[in-house]
Amino acid sequence: MGLGSAISGVGVKIDNPLKAAAIKKDLQKALGYRYFVRTWTDMNRNLFSAIKLEKAAMFIILTLIILVACFNIAGTLIMTVIEKTKDIGILKSIGANRSGIMKIFVLQGLLIGAIGSLIGGICGAWLAGALGRYPIVEKLGLQEIYYFDRLPVKIELMDFTLVIGTAVIISLLATLYPAWKASRLDPVEALRYE
Amino acid sequence: MIKAKGVHKIYTNGAEKLPVLKGIDLKIEKGEFVSVLGPSGAGKSTLLHILGALDEPTQGVVYLDGSDVYGLTDSKRAQARNRLIGFVFQFYHLLPEFTALENVMLPGLISSQSAAGGPRSRAKELLGLVGLGARLNHKPGQLSGGEQQRAAIARALVNKPAVLLCDEPTGNLDSESGKGIIDLLERVNKEEKATLVVVTHEAQIAKRADRILKIKDGRLE
């Protein structure tokens, strides 16, 4: 192409592929504006933006699943409130105020939500870790197609906390209506009869 | 201590209106023992709940210790129920999941917000006083009716209320344990100077009061 022995590019192999972005920055600074540094993620931009989109879609789906679980929490709590109408009346008669009654049910729902989220989070993290160690690609006989024998897994603490935090917050929101309902209950009806 | 002026209570069921109380005026002095007599459905329980800051009248004013209870905020009214009033119901109304001791401590826990010493030792003392000193850790299901009612009275007394409101406290008991309950209430009335209001069907019990209020057709006679 008339370039003779000129070099058009240099490939750099690094130990930790996840540090590519940081190394790119250093290299770019060292080389100056006349050179163009691209990492493997830059070169596969389309692939990675597809994966990113997939992650967002997964997040939405998972949020919907959590939402369903929260309707469960709300349903359970509404049942408890109905079941405990008399006890709520008793507590009111000995001086519990509305916010006190509300706290009881918010706390119960939050406890269910937090325990569930935590168990789910721990199981999920464990499963993801196991997936990273288990040579699933090889076992499925797919290493001809892919260049690796296992799925690379990276557990992001940020994602982990975000998921658990979202679950707990949604379950907190789920408790509000039943708890509010309980606090507004007329205590007298329940106390009149056995 | 308790003052009611022009108290009406009307239940509305759709378009149907059922007046239960039709203008009750009363005044009960501090330390008085008053009984309320009347036929079933006359509105005795309704009146007691209204006097006890538990059920808002459709019309009229109730003063407890000088303050207009239904003019207060919910939390202030709850506080009045907690500090000023002790309720005793016909069906005891103890919380079934808690022991006698825990049930009796409960009003103390609500007011002090702490489980430290105070309510627990007071509850133990009161359960001893009502003869349940050996049954502290029994659940209501393991107690007889009379025993449950005595625990309920201990619960009503835990915050040293100025007013005891009792809705047929002996309605479910045989006459022997019923008499024991009334003796106990009367003792609290005399010794602690607590104002005592007892709703009852039984003329026997009503006679022991300083004053009898007869309620009929939603009015006091």
Ligand SMILES: Nc1ncnc2c1ncn2[C@@H]1O[C@H](COP(=O)(O)OP(=O)(O)OP(=O)(O)O)[C@@H](O)[C@H]1O
């Ligand atoms: N939520 C309600 N809706 C309609 N009517 C009601 C309601 N609550 C109570 N009542 C009616 O109010 C009337 C008075 O009831 P209350 O319980 O005060 O009577 P009572 O004098 O205590 O009777 P008892 O001696 O049988 O306990 C009754 O006729 C009852 O049916």
Ligand SMILES: [Mg+2]
């Ligand atoms: Mg009644």
